[in-house]
Amino acid sequence: MSLIEYPSRAAMFSALADILADELRAALETGPATLVVPGGTTPGPVFDQLSQADLDWSQVRVMLSDERWVPESSDRSNTRLLRERLLVGNAAAAQLVPFYAPADQPEDQLATLSGPIEAALPITSLLLGMGEDMHTASLFPGADLLEQALADDAPVLLPMRAPGAPEPRLTLTAPVLRAARNTHIVLTGAGKRTAVEAARHLDDPQAAPVCIVLKDATIHWAD
Numbered sequence: 722m723s724l725i726e727y728p729s730r731a732a733m734f735s736a737l738a739d740i741l742a743d744e745l746r747a748a749l750e751t752g753p754a755t756l757v758v759p760g761g762t763t764p765g766p767v768f769d770q771l772s773q774a775d776l777d778w779s780q781v782r783v784m785l786s787d788e789r790w791v792p793e794s795s796d797r798s799n800t801r802l803l804r805e806r807l808l809v810g811n812a813a814a815a816q817l818v819p820f821y822a823p824a825d826q827p828e829d830q831l832a833t834l835s836g837p838i839e840a841a842l843p844i845t846s847l848l849l850g851m852g853e854d855m856h857t858a859s860l861f862p863g864a865d866l867l868e869q870a871l872a873d874d875a876p877v878l879l880p881m882r883a884p885g886a887p888e889p890r891l892t893l894t895a896p897v898l899r900a901a902r903n904t905h906i907v908l909t910g911a912g913k914r915t916a917v918e919a920a921r922h923l924d925d926p927q928a929a930p931v932c933i934v935l936k937d938a939t940i941h942w943a944d
């Protein structure tokens with residue numbers, strides 16, 4: 722794992738947006754590109770800048786790493802964050818690959834959502850977040866289907882329920898995340914820095930699911 726420490730969050734968010742835009746531009750020289758991004762509280766400022774990048778967004782497929790099973794009217798909806806902060810400006814031309822469709826439970830839409838996700842693979846640029854519990858995407862320690870999601874033959878998408886997660890989730894699985902061409906993890910604050918170092922030492926995806934991508938990832942950190 723390589724770690725870049727930035728002097729400020731603003732500097733990190735801006736640098737990350739430039740890096741992702743450069744990766745997408747390079748990939749677009751040979752065909753369509755797929756950008757995968759996290760939800761949560763951290764990536765909004767990256768989206769604000771990336772959405773203004775000058776590239777052929779009509780050839781970019783954008784999807785989440787994971788979604789909370791809530792409608793877009795909820796402020797916990799990761800899709801809502803994407804629509805409000807990334808799929809605007811120049812990036813409004815991008816193709817959103819959906820991670821949510823109205824239904825009581827994620828299992829009800831699993832087959833419908835999986836097809837377009839599979840068709841958009843492999844991932845060109847993967848941006849992930851991480852919680853202090855060392856979860857990434859919705860691969861949580863102690864989650865009901867974690868073992869299945871970590872397996873080499875896991876389907877692209879799985880539902881996930883975890884003690885620390887208030888609602889059911891849908892998440893990309895380990896083989897899909899590991900196959901990304903470029904992997905970045907965006908982290909802020911001392912707690913997440915400690916957590917990612919602990920995950921590296923643990924090297925145990927059951928206890929620290931973020932381990933699955935650490936070998937090839939660039940960690941971007943600012944206090």
Ligand SMILES: O=C1O[C@H](COP(=O)(O)O)[C@@H](O)[C@H](O)[C@H]1O
Pocket residue numbers: 758759760761762763764786787788789799849850851852853857858859
């Ligand atoms: O629930 C989630 O949490 C992680 C971390 O979020 P943050 O608020 O600590 O930045 C996020 O990466 C994931 O996509 C999201 O669904």
